[in-house]
Amino acid sequence: MQNNIPNIIESILEHARWAPSGDNTQPWRFEITGADQFTVHCHDTRNHCVYDLKGHASQLALGALLESIAIAASAFQKQAHFSIRPNMPETQPTIEVTLTDAPDKPTDALFPYLPIRSVQRRPFKATPLTTRQKQVLESSVGDFYRVHWFEGFKEKFKLAFLMFKNGKLRLTMPEAYQTHSSIIEWRSRFSEQKVPDQAVGLDPVATRLMEWTLKSWNRVKFFNTFMAGTLLPRIELDFIPGLYCAAHFMLIAREKPQTLQDYLNAGRALQRFWLTATSLGLQLQPEMTPLIFSGYIRNNLTFTAKPDLTRYAQKLADSFEQTTKNQTDIASAIFMGRIGQGKIAYARSIRLPINSLKIS
Numbered sequence: 001m002q003n004n005i006p007n008i009i010e011s012i013l014e015h016a017r018w019a020p021s022g023d024n025t026q027p028w029r030f031e032i033t034g035a036d037q038f039t040v041h042c043h044d045t046r047n048h049c050v051y052d053l054k055g056h057a058s059q060l061a062l063g064a065l066l067e068s069i070a071i072a073a074s075a076f077q078k079q080a081h082f083s084i085r086p087n088m089p090e091t092q093p094t095i096e097v098t099l100t101d102a103p104d105k106p107t108d109a110l111f112p113y114l115p116i117r118s119v120q121r122r123p124f125k126a127t128p129l130t131t132r133q134k135q136v137l138e139s140s141v142g143d144f145y146r147v148h149w150f151e152g153f154k155e156k157f158k159l160a161f162l163m164f165k166n167g168k169l170r171l172t173m174p175e176a177y178q179t180h181s182s183i184i185e186w187r188s189r190f191s192e193q194k195v196p197d198q199a200v201g202l203d204p205v206a207t208r209l210m211e212w213t214l215k216s217w218n219r220v221k222f223f224n225t226f227m228a229g230t231l232l233p234r235i236e237l238d239f240i241p242g243l244y245c246a247a248h249f250m251l252i253a254r255e256k257p258q259t260l261q262d263y264l265n266a267g268r269a270l271q272r273f274w275l276t277a278t279s280l281g282l283q284l285q286p287e288m289t290p291l292i293f294s295g296y297i298r299n300n301l302t303f304t305a306k307p308d309l310t311r312y313a314q315k316l317a318d319s320f321e322q323t324t325k326n327q328t329d330i331a332s333a334i335f336m337g338r339i340g341q342g343k344i345a346y347a348r349s350i351r352l353p354i355n356s357l358k359i360s
């Protein structure tokens with residue numbers, strides 16, 4: 001690939017910016033500070049997003065970005081070195097990146113998949129993964145993480161039902177409404193900064209209904225109270241896709257993640273897993289709600305002003321534990337989702353152009 005120094009950083013970032021982030025928030029900006037140095041300024045979304053109250057979702061995304069930078073750097077015969085800037089507020093993780101020459105370093109085999117990898121929220125085929133696919137995916141996460149699979153009809157049904165029940169929490173919580181009503185770009189197939197409505201996974205009629213309902217919390221409440229409003233989206237978005245996949249998976253760390261570095265490492269592992277899935281022609285959708293809310297319950301973190309929803313979340317956390325029968329697993333789990341053969345997403349989030357992501 002090209003070896004023109006001033007453009008190498010931009011070329012690396014051009015590929016790396018395709019890293020996934022919760023609701024496509026892209027909580028990072030890039031400051032180029034030298035021919036082979038730049039800073040990634042990140043901010044978490046805890047002040048407005050109920051899914052990120054400890055900043056961990058943003059930290060995982062930042063880890064995925066760092067892995068993407070490392071992979072992209074290899075295509076330019078560079079090695080990326082990362083260091084966390086000390087003494088930054090917890091809400092603003094900041095990473096200094098230095099590139100060194102690595103003329104003998106081969107291009108990472110996952111490089112071509114950086115811009116192709118995408119979430120697919122529609123049903124997949126139920127065909128199980130092959131032994132080889134599972135082996136390749138398991139080794140993609142390295143020695144510090146392992147993959148727990150939920151396979152076969154019974155296990156998938158359990159997970160589909162768990163997601164269905166978690167959907168109720170998501171859709172009836174006023175704090176989550178704030179997020180849902182602001183992150184969807186209506187009547188679009190692609191979105192630079194949000195999630196296009198066509199990528200959400202609902203059929204066209206339900207999508208229009210959702211657009212109308214999400215205009216005000218009163219409409220959501222009315223729908224939920226009198227029209228069984230959460231039932232249709234939960235069937236379409238949680239239950240059916242939960243059954244129509246090869247498997248659900250959980251990525252589990254050998255030790256419970258605690259520090260920013262732990263979450264960055266976890267994000268790097270999940271990005272390798274997701275890119276490997278793409279390289280195998282598999283589709284993937286994260287399923288983070290059970291992990292996030294059971295974590296809040298475990299840590300006594302108040303996430304809603306509604307006591308009945310806290311009690312409901314407590315019940316869900318208990319039944320989540322039953323599905324793995326091992327509490328340590330859940331405390332050390334870093335990522336969850338479903339995976340399988342399926343069509344490439346017709347609609348997807350795209351990204352802000354590199355010039356909008358750069359600061360001086």
Ligand SMILES: Cc1cc2nc3c(=O)[nH]c(=O)nc-3n(C[C@H](O)[C@H](O)[C@H](O)COP(=O)(O)O)c2cc1C
Binds near residue numbers: 025117194348
């Ligand atoms: C930490 C993290 C958590 C996510 N959680 C979910 C989730 O629970 N459900 C979901 O459908 N997508 C989830 N996503 C996927 C993002 O919404 C998606 O990556 C983003 O909108 C960009 O779209 P793309 O992956 O198609 O490029 C998550 C992504 C990350 C990095």
